[in-house]
Amino acid sequence: MSSDSSKLDLGDLEGYMETLVRDWHVPGVGVSIVRNDEVVITQGYGHRDVVNARPFTSSTLFPIASNTKLFTAVAAGLLVERGLLSFDEPIRNAVPSLRFYDQSLDAAVTLRDMLGHKTGVPRYDMIWYESDYSTKDLFDRIRFMKPIVPLRSRLIYNNMMYEAVGHIIELISGKPWQQFIRDEILVPLGMHRTLFTYGDAKADEQGDYALPFSEGRNSNEFWQPPAPKDDGCSPAGSIVSSLEDIARWSIVLMNDGLIDGKQAIPESVLKATLAPGLPWPTEMSDVFGFKTDLNGIYGMGRMTAAFRGHLLTSHGGTLRAFHSQVSYLPEEKIGVSVFVIGDHCAPLSNAIGFDIYSRALGLKETDWTARLLDFRRKAKATMRKARERAVPRAVPNTQPSHDLADYAGSYEHPAYGTFDISTDGTQLQFGFRQVKLPLNHFHYDRFDTADDETNGAWSVSFLTSMLGDIDRAAIWLDQAEAVFARRPTRPDADVLARLVGTYETPLGRKVGVKLSRDGDISLFHPGEPADVLKPFKGLQFRSSDFPDITFEFALDEDGRAKALRHWNAHVELEWPRIDDSIPADALEDGGLVKS
Template identity: 50%
Template sequence: MAFGVAARAQAPDVSKKLEGFDAYMEQTLKDWNTPGVGVGIVVNDKLVFAKGYGYRDYEKKLPFTPKTLEPIASNSKLFTAVVAGMLVEEGKLTWDKPVRESVPTIQFYNDQLNNNVTLRDMLSHRTGVTRHDLIWFKSPFTRKELFEKLKYLEPQEPMRETFLYNNLMFSAVGQIIELKSGKTWEQFVRERIFGPLEMNTTTYTIADMLKQPDYGVPFREKRDSFELYKIPYYEDTEGVAPAGAIISNIDELSHWLIALMNDGKYNGKQVLPASVLKATIQPAIGLPNTLGEALGYWELLNPAYGMGRQTASYRGKLLTYHGGDLPGFHSQVSFLPNDKIGVIVFVISDHSAPLYNVISYNVYERLLGMDQTPWNQRRLQQRLAGKKAGTEARAKAGADRVPNTKPSHALAGYAAEYENPAYGILKIGLQGDQLQFGFHDFHFPMSHFHYDRFDTPDDEQYGKFSVSFRTNPQGDVNDAVISLDEAEVVFTRKAPTLDAKLLEKLAGTYMTPTKVKFEVQYQPGAGLSLVFPGAPPQKLIPIKGLQFRTPQFADSIYEFVVENGQVKALKERDPSGEFTYTRQ
């Protein structure tokens, strides 16, 4: 079913070139089991076509219309790049000088990044730091907290050599915009873009979206069947809002597309700086020809990423585009700069995400009078093959399980909070005789797999988390290891918080059996350190009770001896024995 009429009167030639498109869309939705799709077409400086197909709410059978709001996810990135460019125009930032020259508070993993990373690097995904999405996804972290986590993200590749998509860098640019403008990213974008472009219902939060009469409802398809089911809205977007929080509709997003296609002008007014738009489209890093090399599809050639958008040659035509993906909602905004044709596609349901490319390419081919590439058949074949392979793979899960093993500790020995400086807290609880998994807003029971490995159930939407616990040399459970994003992440058992008065009491002068005096120093906020004459301080990390260790050696324990409220000594134990250092 098609809903909505052209938002503007269609030019006769556009109408003629789109003959058969409605039937194509009806068949596409049927082929893909897609709840709903919205399509908008801009030619020159007008929205000439806007129509919804299927449903914005599949359960209630409410029609998808040009006014249906949905999250545009990473299509927010170009908004962020453009407002950053406005600050470049004002002299508050620069594209190509180290960003720390403008923002001294930003810290990356090492001096090489600190001394070299530019705003363009951050906006073009070429810092060498990979995406680490599970730092922010379903997390409670604020934008400021995410900004401060950049220093923990070790680069995987050298700078400016490899395209590594990174939402956290866009979040950081949003924080930079606030630092340099005195306004939040949300305020700045609303004042400088939404207002002038008359994007009056465009917003940032699901709560605000739900106050409007016409909005999309997210659905997914079951993994092992074709049943559609409703999923919760993804709402934890505040921290990474500059990477993906904007919510809009076909009608209002067309105002943005018109400005992009016309050197920043909308309704005769210069809204976006033309020089900034030119900077964002300039290629910053090349991408591989994945479609051609892997699948033999050479229509899209030589893609490159600028800032907040990509460019490529599509069948000999310059194309600029970006996609957006959050649970249940997918979108693409694209245009052909030299042909003055632009397309917006909204899609509901995760399994149908490839349709935003399929439909966009089909529209361009129709309007340009080209033969239609069989993108629908190609992608549908891939989708069904992938679905079948996934079902077969899940049926074989657990084949590597070693039978008849037991955990090395009683379950209470695993229950604790484990911490990673970048990813935050992993909370392992104990309820009855079952461990409980708590990470960000993920909460699942855990089952013993083998030895010290415990798994969560295989969730329909998010899959399975597998946690392997590791012991320290003293035999205590100390680490939890999970495969997250692109690598294993180690969470270390969180050290107990000791009372400052107790730490002050433990500080003092001690003497070795060889009569060498040394200090245990206490520094508020930093804790205790060992300071031997002529040597740098060694931090003491609390383990349990009055036991500590240094960062260098896990098998060496320092334990304070307290008798009748008085500190008597410090004992050092390692595999070779125990030494006692008396308090002076």
């Protein structure tokens, strides 16, 4: 789709794009250009499906990843406009169920902090990435995310805060995030080819959606990485859209909410998202050795910067093999959005816009694409040589401390959820969400996967308790070590019921074992508070009060408990079971409720 492109002198845009597709070996790329309230061009180049040579079109559905964030920020702004939320009051005033890592954050964090990446909390991306968690599940996990810098002291990009805001929108509006976005933004704007998941795109009647392709890391051949999840809406990054719809979105943004002669979004809401927050990090400019834009400042869901003396507002989006950039020049009212398939050509999502803006403004061209292509080729060659030279640094001649079967089980982290370790008797297998890879012994109790092109390399270090059991495992996630506790194997309820009774210590003291309404085994001495025993494995339990003490029930031929053994590093005792009833005085003094 295009209109009168003579309003902008873009030179030989077709030739320029064809050259990029050839030189960068691009599977497919799409460009949308708007000026004032008109569409200049929406055009695809290359293929949305490179294997079957299906063309990239102006209506091709494409995952825009983090360009979803501005939709979420605008949705939250609509609730602010209606007096239901505030950008600058503590968010817990409106949403008491939201909990942060500590009370100081609870008392201070605002909606603007969450949308502006100002909470001081690191990314914790592996909580939500490829998980089955709902927005509420992710909202509930905010409390486990520990800050690493003081509030509002440094911008740290954080997808999880947008997931939480998505749930806040539902709590306040009474509508799920996606329904609120559809009703309040997409329908009024006439964005009919904007959907909420990759699965929605695959179900599209036209069948016009982009497929992920990228160059192999050791070759120039295309391969197909895993596609985004089919289900699960993400307020941080799941929207799929088309060049035609993104053109309408850009027109609305550039014109303060006006489109087709009507005020579709309040001007105040859009201006709020542009209010300057914290500086955008410049690490990549330092790596490149040159700067494309200067003094980036993040607002809420987008940022502003200076591009060759002109104000630029933009935001990028990145998923595996899908890269997008939505930007415009507010003073000149020229907007360029770019969709790119392929990780190896991801820099084009920025560079194409820079080149088009330079042409449209009549500036002397700087060949951004040539500079970035040279950088990309050198980086790929360097990394290939580094992998070839890589030598395992394992401590030689070491063995695992346990049999392989002892490592098998599920391990749980309060924020990240669980991963599983299984074994076929000769090798361990690692399973974490979509990642399923064999583990090979590295040294001591560390096991590694191979460096898989799809999922990378993973290392698992198993840890032991004071009693020598494998009870934890550490993995490097989100640039930090995350320790997962081994999930206990809990006996069935009928087995637990056979453990209830009175046991006698070697000194003749009566000790009661009771099953609570919640299914917990509790141990108590008369006159003392109950000690809830935590399941460990089989009929072994750990004391809540003394974690270095293990209790194990022994059963008779009929499957009923005949004794309770307990031990720590220094002593082991056995208490015979003398009765299947529980002393009444122990129940009263121990504070347990009779079942």
